[in-house]
Amino acid sequence: MTLRDLHTRLTALFPLGELTEQRPNLGFVTVPADYLRPTLLHLRDREGFTHLVLLTAVDWLEDGQFQLTYLLSNRAIPCDIGLRVMLPREGASMESIHELWPTAATYQRELREMFGIAFPGSPRVEEEFILEGWIDLPPYRRDFDTKKFSEENFNHRPGRETTDPAAHMKKQLYPGGL
């Protein structure tokens, strides 16, 4: 079974996007948010993709979208396929898949804390995951300015110098100029 065959079989059932082949055994495909659950179920129960490797997010700030990537693995072939879901950035919310893979609950909890994506119904999703007493924007959002936050919240010790590595090495290696 090649990824092409799998993609042909899937597109007959679900309105999927184009296949991006990263490697012969790793491909990515875009799925509309409404069709994610049936696609995941089909892949898990009919195609042998029983392992949820990871669930992660990308912040496309300029496009106003979050991209969720559900990476599934079929250990028998072996073959990996990533399902991409694009969400509007404003009030981002996604259906929870913790009934399909219990481990997804942990990923969803992390995404809620670090990106502020809501997963209604996911177990313990409202609890703090890594951060304690966080007061600002979710820190993995690209409009969160980590340097500014650090300067405002943590005291700075004066006397720290920063040099541009290229300019510094040029001065070190060629003191008389090139």
Add this chain to the structure above:
Amino acid sequence: MKEELLKRWVKGPDGVEFEVEPLRDYYCEAPPTVMPAAYIKIVEDMFNWARAESIWILGFGTGCGAIEMRPLMTPRFDAYRYGVQWRPTPRQANLFIISGYLSTKTLKRAIRSYEQMQNPKYVIGLGSCTINGGMYWDSYNTIKRLDDYLPVDLYIAGCMPRPEALLAGFQDMKKLIRAGKGEGANKYAENFDWYKANQKKVIHDWDMPDYNW
């Protein structure tokens, strides 16, 4: 604040109801006090000699520097031959090594552990992260100056310092203690309000007593 820390009524196994207030019941509320030197200098010098020769370190690794302690406590570098050893609890230790970057979440645990240690106690900041933030100088969850939050006696610079640097640091620490300059705990007691204000500025979910020991 966590539910188990709130004041509440509890029914005991004998059916008697009683009030529990964990933050007041489980901890002593008294703030730390300055410990005066011995009545005569020669006795204080003898105490300081004994303190310098029995550095017991709290086995609490906060950052990547904790990795450097493993070769140090095992036969390769063998710090035990200098009278330095690692202890499992704060009550048995008198030296706290902050080994690298300190996130605000770990800072809370570090403060608790430091306050539970018994006097006299010392703090060593290991690596550039404890001095000025190091490579985490623009991070959203690590502090940049350790001496704002805990009284630091000695810094060991580097990223990361090798175990040899730590051994040299222990020798310097011994010299400081013998000279009577290891006064971190007294400094902490004297400037207690300043330290607490700094600590509460970065720890937003403060859910422990002001001094816990």
